[in-house]
Amino acid sequence: MKGAEAIIKALEAEGVKILFGYPGGAMLPFYDALYESDLIHILTRHEQAAAHAADGFARASGEPGVCVSTSGPGATNLVTGIATAYADSSPVIALTGQVPTHLIGNDAFQEIDALGLFMPITKHNFQIQKPEDIPATFRAAFEIATTGRPGPVHIDLPKDVQEKEFDIEKYPIPATVDLPGYKPTTVGHPLQIKKAAKLIAEAERPVIIAGGGVNIANASEELIRLAELARIPVCTTLMGKGSFPEDHPLSLGMVGMHGTKAANYCVTESDVLIAIGCRFSDRITGDIKAFAPYAKIIHIDIDPAEIGKNVRVDVPIVGDAKIVLRDLIANLMRCEIKNKESWMERVNELKKASIPFMDYDDKPIKPQRIVKELMEALKEIDPNLKKTIITTDVGQNQMWVAHYFKVKNPRTFLSSGGLGTMGFGFPAAIGAKVAKPNYNVISITGDGGFLMNSQELATIKEYDIPIVICIFDNRTLGMVYQWQNLYYGKRQCEVHLGESPDFVKLAESYGIKGRRITEPGEIKEALLEAIKSNEPYLLDFVIDPAEALSMVPPGGRLTNIIQPVREEPKIRRACFEDIKNVRAEVKE
Amino acid sequence: MEHKHVISALVLHKPGVLQRISGLFTRRGFNIASITVGITENPEIARMTIVVKGDDKVLEQVIKQLNKLIDVIKVSDMDEKKTVQRELCLIKVYAPTESAKSQVIQYTNIFRGKIVDLSAETLTVEITGDEDKINAFIDLVRPLGIKEMARTGPTALMRGPKILKPKK
Ligand SMILES: Cc1ncc(C[n+]2csc(CCOP(=O)(O)OP(=O)(O)O)c2C)c(N)n1
Numbered sequence: 001m002k003g004a005e006a007i008i009k010a011l012e013a014e015g016v017k018i019l020f021g022y023p024g025g026a027m028l029p030f031y032d033a034l035y036e037s038d039l040i041h042i043l044t045r046h047e048q049a050a051a052h053a054a055d056g057f058a059r060a061s062g063e064p065g066v067c068v069s070t071s072g073p074g075a076t077n078l079v080t081g082i083a084t085a086y087a088d089s090s091p092v093i094a095l096t097g098q099v100p101t102h103l104i105g106n107d108a109f110q111e112i113d114a115l116g117l118f119m120p121i122t123k124h125n126f127q128i129q130k131p132e133d134i135p136a137t138f139r140a141a142f143e144i145a146t147t148g149r150p151g152p153v154h155i156d157l158p159k160d161v162q163e164k165e166f167d168i169e170k171y172p173i174p175a176t177v178d179l180p181g182y183k184p185t186t187v188g189h190p191l192q193i194k195k196a197a198k199l200i201a202e203a204e205r206p207v208i209i210a211g212g213g214v215n216i217a218n219a220s221e222e223l224i225r226l227a228e229l230a231r232i233p234v235c236t237t238l239m240g241k242g243s244f245p246e247d248h249p250l251s252l253g254m255v256g257m258h259g260t261k262a263a264n265y266c267v268t269e270s271d272v273l274i275a276i277g278c279r280f281s282d283r284i285t286g287d288i289k290a291f292a293p294y295a296k297i298i299h300i301d302i303d304p305a306e307i308g309k310n311v312r313v314d315v316p317i318v319g320d321a322k323i324v325l326r327d328l329i330a331n332l333m334r335c336e337i338k339n340k341e342s343w344m345e346r347v348n349e350l351k352k353a354s355i356p357f358m359d360y361d362d363k364p365i366k367p368q369r370i371v372k373e374l375m376e377a378l379k380e381i382d383p384n385l386k387k388t389i390i391t392t393d394v395g396q397n398q399m400w401v402a403h404y405f406k407v408k409n410p411r412t413f414l415s416s417g418g419l420g421t422m423g424f425g426f427p428a429a430i431g432a433k434v435a436k437p438n439y440n441v442i443s444i445t446g447d448g449g450f451l452m453n454s455q456e457l458a459t460i461k462e463y464d465i466p467i468v469i470c471i472f473d474n475r476t477l478g479m480v481y482q483w484q485n486l487y488y489g490k491r492q493c494e495v496h497l498g499e500s501p502d503f504v505k506l507a508e509s510y511g512i513k514g515r516r517i518t519e520p521g522e523i524k525e526a527l528l529e530a531i532k533s534n535e536p537y538l539l540d541f542v543i544d545p546a547e548a549l550s551m552v553p554p555g556g557r558l559t560n561i562i563q564p565v566r567e568e569p570k571i572r573r574a575c576f577e578d579i580k581n582v583r584a585e586v587k588e
Numbered sequence: 589m590e591h592k593h594v595i596s597a598l599v600l601h602k603p604g605v606l607q608r609i610s611g612l613f614t615r616r617g618f619n620i621a622s623i624t625v626g627i628t629e630n631p632e633i634a635r636m637t638i639v640v641k642g643d644d645k646v647l648e649q650v651i652k653q654l655n656k657l658i659d660v661i662k663v664s665d666m667d668e669k670k671t672v673q674r675e676l677c678l679i680k681v682y683a684p685t686e687s688a689k690s691q692v693i694q695y696t697n698i699f700r701g702k703i704v705d706l707s708a709e710t711l712t713v714e715i716t717g718d719e720d721k722i723n724a725f726i727d728l729v730r731p732l733g734i735k736e737m738a739r740t741g742p743t744a745l746m747r748g749p750k751i752l753k754p755k756k
Contacts, residue, residue, distance in 0.1 A: 115604060120611055124658040127604075144658060180754045181600065181661040305652035308645070 003131030004033035004162040007095070010138035011039065013173055016066050018042065018057070018434055020050040022077075024070020026097030026110060029162035042434065042463060045455040047074050049427035051081020052453070054092045056431025059414045060389055060439075062218065064091040064145050065431060071097040072110030075117065075156075080421060082152045083121040087418025088239060089216060091150040093141055094118065100160040101129060114156045123151030128158070131166040135173040143177040148184030149303040150216060184302060188319035193327050196274070196298045196315045200328075201335035203272035205343045206232045209255060209284070212239025212417065213277015213301060213321050220244065220410040222325035223276065229332060231340045233347045235263035237278050238402050239417040246406035252351065256284040257552045258399045261354035264558035266347060270295045277301060277321045280310040281418070282555070290557040300324050364544040365520050367396065367472050371404040374442070374470070377527040381440060385409060388440045389432045393425035393449030396478035399549050401444050412439075423452030429467045430460060440531050442468045447497055448477045457510040460536040468530045469538045471503055474545035482548045485567050492569045507538035514538040592621065593640050593647045594666040594673060594744055598752055600659040601627060601634040608657055609636065618642065618650050622741025633661065635752075637743040661754045666744045673744040677722045678704070680712045682733030692729060699725045710735055718742070 001009075007030055011019070018040045023031045034041055044050040047069040054065030069078045075096040085092040096118075099108040115127045124144050126137050137155060145153040200206055214223050214236075220243045227234050227250050234244045235252040244251055253260035255267055267273065273295040278284065285291040288311060298315040299307050307316040317324055360366040382388050390405065391414040392398040398415055407413040414432060416424040429443035450471050460467055472478075477495040484492050507514030517526050517539060530537035548564035599605050606625060613620045621639040628635050640650055647665060654663045666673070683689045692711045696703055701715035715725055719742060726734070746752070 116607065119604070119608060120615055179658055182658045303656070305649065305656055309649060309652075 001166065001168045002029065002033065002162065003134055003157075003164050003166065004029040006131055006134040006166070006168055007138070007157065007162065008033050008037045008039065009168070010135055010173065011066065012037070014064070014138065014142045016064070019066045019068055020044055020053040020057075020431065021068030021095075022047045022050055022070070022074060023068075024074045024097060024110070026071035026099055026159045027068065027074070027095075027157070027162075029159060030068070030095070030097070030157065041068075042430075042459065044427065044430075045458050046453060047077035048081050048423065049430070049453050049456045049459070051078045051092065051094065052084065052421075052424050052427035053431035053434070054094075055081060055085040055090045055424075056391065056414055056428030057435040058085070058090045058092055058431070059088075059428070060411055060432035061435035062216075062411065063435070064093055064142060066093045066095065068095045069097070070110065071099055071114065072112045075112055075114045079117060079121065080423075082118060082154065084416050084419045084421040084424055085152040086121045086123070088212060088416065089150050090152065091145040092152040093145055094122070094152060094154040096154065096156050097162075098127065098156045098158040101158045102160070104158065114154070118154040118156075121152070122154045123149075125154035125156070127156040128161050131161055131164045132171045134161075135168070135171050139173050140177050140179060144179070144182065148182070185304070185318045186302070186320040186323055188300065188317040188324035188327055190327070192315055192317045193324065194331055196317060197328055197331035197335055199272050199296055199298060199315060200230055200232070200274065200332060201337045204338060204340070205266075205270050205346075206230065206272040206274065207252075207266045207270040207295075208232050208234040209267065209273065209275045209278050210234055210236045210240040210243045211276060211278025212237065214240055214243035215410045217277060217302070217321035218410065219276070219322035219325050222322055222329065224248070226325055226329055226332070229329060230337050231344065232274070233266055235259065235267065237281075237284055237417070238415055240278060241402060241413040241415075242407040242410045245408040247408060252347070253354070254402055256558070257286065257554070258403055258549055259552070259558070260403065261561060262347065262350040264552065264561065265350050267292050268557070268559050269346070272296050272298065274298045275300065276325070279306045285311060286552050286556050286558045286560075361520050362544065363518065363520065364542055365518065365523065366547055367400040367543050368404055369520055370470070370472065370523055370541050370543070371400055373523040374527055375405060377524045377531065378440065380528065381531055385412065387436075387438060388412060388442070389414065389429075389436060391415065391425045391429040391432060391441070391443045393443075393445035394420045394422045394479075395446040395449060396474075396482065396549060397444050397446040397449070397472040399479075400472070403549065422446075422449040424449075426450060426469060427453050427456050429469075430456060430465055433465050433467050440468070442470060442531070444470050444472065446478060447471055447473045447475065447503070450503075451497075454506065457507060457512055457536070457538075461510045461512055464536070466534045466536055468527070470527075471538070471540045472543050473503065473540050474543050474547075475499065476545045478545065481545065481569070482564065485548065485569060486562075486564070490567050490569050491572065493572045496571065496573055503538060503540040512536045512538055514540065516540040516542060518542045589643055590641055591643065591647075593642070593650075594668065594671070594742060595638045595640060595647075595650060595654070595663060596666050596744055596752055597636045597638065597654055597663045598628065598661040598754065599634050599636055600661065601632055602659070605634070605659045608659060609638075609654065612653055612657065613640075616649065616653060618646060624741050624743045626743070635743075637666075637741070639741060662752050664752050666746070671744045671746050673718050673742045674716050675719060675722055675742045676714070676716050676740045677726070678712060678714055678738045679726065679729065679734060680705075680710050680736040681729045682709060682735050683711045684709045688732055692732065695725065695728050701725065
């Protein structure tokens with residue numbers, strides 16, 4: 001059997017049915033073997049989109065997503081997508097072609113040190129030197145990607161390794177993977193769990209921060225049980241959204257820089273903070289010295305290196321969130337849990353104060369209004385949002401949705417948290433829709449971010465993948481515009497996108513329906529029409545560029561939430577006349 | 589408090605592992621003072637002895653981050669009191685005269701070093717020991733003129749029957 005066929009066999013053995021990729025010379029043997037296989041390959045229009053789609057697939061389904069590229073430029077195009085998956089602990093398998101082994105190191109055509117390139121942005125990576133190693137390496141790669149703290153794994157595949165014949169009978173896929181340096185701890189230490197249970201039972205003002213790890217561990221049910229059992233209010237990080245239903249009476253919404261007032265104040269006032277599967281990034285803590293100053297901190301995480309990395313921890317528990325929470329609940333059932341009336345009163349008072357007003361009738365449309373109408377439209381179609389996935393891009397669009405959209409179910413809100421990758425949302429929606437074909441998948445995106453991977457309109461058209469794209473079209477790089485307004489004296493430098501393209505025409509040029517919405521009253525109807533059409537659909541919502549989010553300044557205290565004020569910007573922007581002027585001296 | 593920490597790591601002996609480890613140090617901003625690598629009694633496993641500078645929090649992170657690497661089998665902080673640490677140093681000393689030569693030979697004997705090369709103008713000394721001993725020797729011959737020098741950085745083993753072994 002050829003190496004390339006063994007690769008297909010190995011993928012099939014892992015249960016892979018769908019891949020996202022883009023071919024090229026160094027990967028031709030693989031694509032040739034693919035011809036004979038039952039695997040479905042989705043040809044994206046850019047490798048970055050293939051990586052994001054595989055990532056979206058993984059986030060929505062919990063199964064590993066697979067993306068493929070050729071060597072050199074194909075591999076470099078995957079990099080941003082793989083780094084994005086790494087930052088958010090998403091199990092993606094990235095396969096790259098490589099020049100034949102005898103040319104490696106000689107700067108051959110389309111050669112790049114893919115092993116070195118992917119090393120710092122993957123959980124682990126391999127370069128396969130002989131076809132005999134394919135079965136075991138692929139088994140190890142999937143095992144590493146999906147267990148412990150999940151993450152992307154990269155496999156570099158020299159062309160001759162794909163072409164060479166070998167006797168696969170002699171090199172079967174191993175039943176168990178033995179990696180002496182890899183033994184993730186899943187069960188939490190009983191003593192620490194007991195300590196944690198005692199602290200929680202005796203707490204007067206406990207708060208839970210649920211991070212992406214809760215979604216990853218599918219520990220949402222356990223989280224809800226814990227919160228209800230001990231009456232603990234729950235806030236989530238951006239990545240933790242969906243792990244706790246945001247319409248639950250104990251939900252505080254998102255915490256951190258763009259968090260709700262309730263979440264930020266409750267964390268600050270808490271006496272016991274239970275952080276689950278969250279890495280305390282600077283976006284969550286703000287000023288570390290002022291973070292949860294009165295709280296004893298219990299930190300549950302599968303990755304020991306996260307514990308104590310950013311904040312001091314009183315009770316560290318290393319383990320899988322689902323298993324640890326079960327044990328913690330069992331322990332807590334034996335404790336006498338303190339009454340929390342006054343804390344609940346305080347929590348509810350803060351929640352009332354942070355309920356946003358979103359019924360704007362303004363024109364241009366306010367983004368908050370779109371989020372509200374989106375929730376309402378979706379509830380008409382899918383009342384419990386059981387079959388709805390929202391992806392966002394990066395920027396204000398992301399934060400409007402993160403702040404106001406009440407996500408109810410795990411793995412239904414997908415966003416690039418750790419790396420903050422513009423261009424993520426739309427291709428990730430493709431992966432999510434492919435993973436969950438019966439779900440409504442809605443891609444919320446800024447105009448800037450959408451243009452970073454808008455070529456994927458061709459992909460959804462050709463494969464007929466019915467996604468609704470909602471562009472929050474403010475003709476600016478909104479988030480940067482806001483920061484320049486706030487922190488750089490309103491001096492807006494290179495953040496204006498202008499009036500092009502006409503997104504409706506752009507969609508139409510791909511054969512996709514598009515509609516521009518400028519009237520607040522049309523929002524819901526347009527959304528309903530698009531979702532119900534069950535076709536690829538682009539909605540261009542023309543929104544107010546000056547609308548800004550409340551936020552905690554970087555490194556500030558969580559309770560120092562500043563409300564933006566509308567300000568007249570000072571704009572800097574060059575045109576071709578200026579270019580001609582500065583180039584006037586150049587000799588013909 | 590900034591300290592010098594000696595860390596021992598058993599790693600799979602295969603290509604790319606050193607790159608993974610040095611890359612981790614760069615990326616995390618850990619201050620690496622020296623690193624030695626060599627094979628162990630098991631030809632598939634190499635031992636790295638890494639000296640890092642930093643406070644206890646840095647040490648904890650270095651160990652945890654190293655442990656995360658799939659090719660790293662076991663990591664341990666080598667407490668100086670409980671370990672044997674040795675470093676090899678080769679020093680080429682300027683000694684054009686007979687008296688200078690005999691002086692170097694005398695120092696070398698006291699430090700239980702070895703003369704491993706000789707020329708009309710220079711003597712090359714091989715010396716092993718802990719860091720302090722080597723520093724002391726260097727200080728001693730510096731006035732004569734050190735032409736060139738190469739140090740390995742320490743390598744270390746735990747004292748007594750204790751060994752570093754993979755987790756089961
Ligand atoms: C690839 C990439 N480049 C640059 C940035 C920096 N950045 C963060 S938000 C933002 C503006 C995004 O603008 P847009 O997509 O229009 O969304 P909006 O903020 O207007 O909703 C930029 C440039 C980024 N996050 N990712």
